[in-house]
Amino acid sequence: MQVTHDKKLLIAIGRSRKAAQWQNKEMLWSEFLDKLANTTRTRETVNDYAAMTKAERDNIKDVGGFVGGYLKNGRRSSASVVNRCLICLDADNADTGLLDDLDMTFINAYALYSTHSHTPEKMRLRLIVPLSRTVTPDEYAAISRRIADDLRLSRFDPTTFEPARLMYWPSTPEDGEFVFRYADQPFLDPDDVLATYADWQDASLWPTTQPVEAKMRRTVSKQEDPLIKRGIIGAFCRAHSITDVLENILADRYNPTAQADRYTFAGGSTTGGLVVYDDKYAFSHHATDPASGKLCNAFDLVRWHLFTPGGTAPDGSRVGDDASSMKRMQEYAAQDEATRCTLAEERRAQAVQEFGDLDALEAQIAATEPQNNSWQEQLELDKQGKVKDTLGNLTLILRNDLRLKDIAYNIFGMLMRIGGWEKYKGNSAGVQRRSPYGPQRCFVRRE
Template sequence: DFKCCIYSTHKHTPDAPRLRLIIPLKREVTEDEYPALGRMVAKEIGIDLFDDTTYEPSRLMYWPSTPSDGEFVFKEKDGELLDPDIYLSKYVDWRDTSMWPVSSRQSEVVQRKITKQADPLIKEGVIGAFCRAYNIEEAIEEFLPDVYEPSTMNGRFDYIPADSSAGLVIYDGKFAYSHHATDPACGMLLNAFDLVRVHKFRELDEKVTENAPPSKLPSFRAMTDLALEDERVKEQFAEERKAQAEKEFIDEDWEKQLELDKTGTVKNTLRNLILILENDPNLKSIVFNQLSDSLEIKGDVPWPHPSKFWRDADDAQLISYIDTHYGTFSARNYDVAVAKVADDRSYHPIREFIEALPEWDKVPRVDTLLIDYLGASDNPYVRAVTRKTLCAAISRVLTPGIKFDSMLVLNGPQGVGKSTLIAKLGGDWFSDSLSLSDTKDKTAAEKLQGYWILEIGELAGLKKAEVETLRSFLSRQNDIYRASFGKRATPHLRQCVFFGTTNAEKGYLRDTTGNRRFWPVKTPGNGTKKSWQLEQDEILQIWAETLTFVKAGEKLYLDASLEKLAKEEQREAMESDEREGLVREYLDMLLPEDWDTMDLYERRAYINGTEFGESKRVGVWKRKSVSNMEIWCECFGKDRANLRRVDGNEISAIMASIGGWTGLVKKERIPLYGPQWVYVPKE
């Protein structure tokens, strides 16, 4: 309803449109109001359509121009000047940046930056020492108390000079990312060292070229001097030197460090047991698997064990070994010491797998994986959903819990190799034990632990309630539950992706509106290769290529053009109804002039061609709308009173499968039936 105009930029083309939207305001807005206002307006239009830098108040726009052979677009819309106060009032509190709308891309940007950034706690030198001495919150309290203050939201800080609030987000105490437009740190993912540097010494870099390495910046040298003079940083360096010396000493002669009682027996102390578990060479294979979130034996131990998984019997074997070789310890000391030492030896098998991948040989395999091995159609949609699913698998390991709520569904005859292909990609971390019934409670979440690629089999015949449960399950990024023998409920960020498989020949999706999370791909099995022929070297190259896509910033969602193709595939995957042909004929049938005055029995007789008399009616016009009730009573010949919700859903599914009609968008008063929600033909 507001006045605005739109014009094309210099780089605009019909195939790759680039447009600028100008909206005059009723009053001037402040630098802090501008991003909140812009985001709310963008949300109502469609925030994913806008560049994420649009909301920066410092952005300058060029006057309209176009190449000599280019297309210039200009559209103007009249109306009232946009009132900023009306749009700002749509927030509970526009100053709270946590409430600002963001595009689906923006949360991925920060996660991608975190993935690429080195962990500041393991950095060497002054940066690492400073970050170990001060986490982000402590650094703010000590060095920047006049810049930031704690927000009412946990894990966020307010930028004091700004009117907005909660714009500085803290990630694991290691990184800070500011959304405050006026904050010098805005848009940068910073560790504690760099956050203090930017605020205290950024002016020193004003005359430095943009390409100067960070270590050569005057602000870096000034911050280094500040850190080296800080007492906590000095203590951190001293403690680390001492710890290293102690470690070297213990490694050389650790048994002499065991505390003994007056009889020479090893004392029952936590320190002694930790010392034994850390240094006995026979026990160094007891580790913690971050993927399975459990203890594991990675190597040999001085007792027989059938697999790498830790069993109750391994607890007994460990206690027996230590009791025989060293002495007796309490159950409490065992609980604490084993958990502590194993946690210190934590490892992630898939991260190790990814880090050890060979260099990609530049032969493309990922996009055509389903095409080559399962005979899928070679089109942009199939290539995209294959690539994005594999990229999501790697992304969820590198950044657990990253948003990905879609499931690639392979639909083809039994025996073509659908499950074989998925299993080969997942290797030791593949599982097909997950069932739909598991998704109703914590059973599914527990079954995810330790696995990377999971298959959910036979999706045909799902009830609507089951589809709702599955959709909810796929959308989760974090499973919070208490393990069967755990002491407390703990979060488990998702580190896996799901593949669906089905042999259904007549469709398998039933919900007409909620299929966005399913990416169907037909796999007839006539590919040039067979799944069981896929060799390990080829699998490693597939994952190596996938890793290059991830590092290049591959999005884990479909853009508008691919989303359109996905909807067509989802429509074709709808479970077919034998009544669809009847409904098609009913919709295509021309109606007589007096249709609106005909009673139900006359309408049925006309439709079925059973009118009495010689003067039979002739169809002259095509219907402009139709309702579920009309189809139920006239096409199916059913009684109005017997139409149930499930029947309405089935009719909606038939209409979605037929296509060409926009579903239930408005109510119309229909002769014989009163007000009804109707479908209208698509323009």
């Protein structure tokens, strides 16, 4: 495609959303426009596509894609985005007014094309804006939000500002409408946009902060409370609030701000981008944060930092895919002291609920013998936080649980005894009474 304003771009291209390796490739803006101008026609109709499950739709529209910047080592993650040369925005709530606004108010080069879900009645468009220089991920976050705000923020997907976000190449159902248009204008100067902020590095000043926060609060209200989740995830969240995670487990990764509900990611150049909701969830606007753009409970937040998919774990080992990341975090949580204490207390509470006389029994034991339940923290747990069925655990329980102190086994009579300790008294002459099982009766019990 012939354009007056042209330059080389360095972008990353992948064969599918699941690609483990992305190719960094130089391409002229004019060549990039040629790619966008030609859609892939798929075999299903618009109605067929609308009736599919999300997984089916994801597979249909995956004709390969791109990230509008350079990826370190060809890996797509928030930590691997070196720079961006294209602003890419999903207008999931587009309307004809967006086209008019671009024509009348946008004075720089752009490309616009329809996504696979687009229909004339429910427009879904993708806006691409080339930049006159490359920008850092944090600059990208501020610039992309300002552009979206100028074109009416509500038209754009609130999560579209992630620097590592992939954009699919154009594809359209066999009977669907395909839209493509572009403007041959000068490339956008990033510094002109950054200058519109009093301090572009202060994330609380970004125009999307409040709308996204409102959306996040609505989302939080619809989520299952992490404190009532079952298994190891719920136990970890009950043992650690978001604030506890930020100020202890991840203290080297986040710094507090003057606002109690905001923290700064230490590895970025912007401030106050992580927002805490009810001390149960956190959402990070920091572009280079491993948890960027994700609503996280305490378990998730630690997982994204310590066991980032495709990253390096604290012990230096490589973390695999998302499933591997989850497994590693579950194993970490199962060894976490606070989580183990929480699980031990909850096991006891459950036992009291199921066996109502335990409180009375424990009170009776406590009156005669000191109790120390710290041994329960030594029990070996599986990744779900359940006590493993092992000989070591069984031995630990038998040796330490005072409620089992009066269980004994008669090795001669091959009988279990629960209750008092049988003692053999001599007769009046001081002669020991004989047992029918031998000269003496032996009991084995926990000592």
